[in-house]
Amino acid sequence: MLTKKEIHHCLDTFGEMFPDAHCELNHANPFELVIAVLLSAQCTDVLVNKVTKGLFEKYKTPEDYIAVPLEELEQDIRSIGLYRNKAKNIQKLSHMMIDELNGIVPETQDELVKLPGVGRKTANVVASVAFGVPAIAVDTHVERISKRLGFCRWKDNVTEVEAALMKKIPMDEWSVTHHRMIFFGRYHCKAQSPNCPECPLLNLCREGKKRMKRKAGA
DNA sequence: CTCCCGATAT
DNA sequence: ATATCAGGAG
Numbered sequence: 130m131l132t133k134k135e136i137h138h139c140l141d142t143f144g145e146m147f148p149d150a151h152c153e154l155n156h157a158n159p160f161e162l163v164i165a166v167l168l169s170a171q172c173t174d175v176l177v178n179k180v181t182k183g184l185f186e187k188y189k190t191p192e193d194y195i196a197v198p199l200e201e202l203e204q205d206i207r208s209i210g211l212y213r214n215k216a217k218n219i220q221k222l223s224h225m226m227i228d229e230l231n232g233i234v235p236e237t238q239d240e241l242v243k244l245p246g247v248g249r250k251t252a253n254v255v256a257s258v259a260f261g262v263p264a265i266a267v268d269t270h271v272e273r274i275s276k277r278l279g280f281c282r283w284k285d286n287v288t289e290v291e292a293a294l295m296k297k298i299p300m301d302e303w304s305v306t307h308h309r310m311i312f313f314g315r316y317h318c319k320a321q322s323p324n325c326p327e328c329p330l331l332n333l334c335r336e337g338k339k340r341m342k343r344k345a346g347a
Numbered sequence: 348c349t350c351c352c353g354a355t356a357t
Numbered sequence: 358a359t360a361t362c363a364g365g366a367g
Contacts, residue, residue: 154363170364176354177363210353214365248365268363287364311363320361321357 131279135333136297139278142329143309150308152258159234159259161185166251167218172209180209191223191232218246236260263303267291270314277336
């Protein structure tokens with residue numbers, strides 16, 4: 130586990146490497162962001178943007194999503210993967226938006242997670258990106274980076290990872306740091322190729338040092 | 348814990 | 358061929 134000083138050095142480095150880290154899911158309003166994040170489960174942002182480009186032309190409102198048969202919506206998002214669950218959730222979510230929310234996307238995590246297909250991570254992204262609520266959404270990248278670098282314990286589940294990060298990072302930096310960690314994970318410390326040899330954080334990264342040692346032995 | 352799942356990188 | 362991708366629900 131890293132010390133507070135080491136963690137702040139990491140945050141500074143993230144900022145130097147990715148000063149303009151941001152949400153890469155294309156969207157024009159909070160409702161489109163909800164749909165985009167829901168679709169992004171176990172799928173790359175690039176592919177989501179490819180699909181939502183046409184999707185958001187065809188479907189503008191919750192009413193539009195429930196006006197078509199489920200099978201049609203499934204086909205419209207099929208290339209995303211997990212498309213049956215996602216299509217079903219989008220229609221259920223649209224019904225809830227109309228029946229209970231007056232067509233307005235809620236601004237708090239607690240309200241957002243009540244929507245079908247919206248869990249803690251999606252709720253945090255929407256609250257943070259669309260409404261400026263301080264939050265740290267723990268996705269696959271944030272979890273991997275937190276564990277490799279030692280922001281949390283290896284065995285922590287996503288809830289524990291989020292708690293650890295919220296405890297160790299100043300609240301006014303939650304949202305920025307969250308995006309920078311995603312960029313760091315997506316473009317530098319990748320799942321399959323961490324690029325330790327060129328990493329500015331190698332000297333304080335236990336995983337990185339282990340990796341380098343293994344490589345040297347082989 | 349398992350299942351959902353196509354596209355892409357390695 | 359296999360791992361991974363801005364996870365969530367049962």
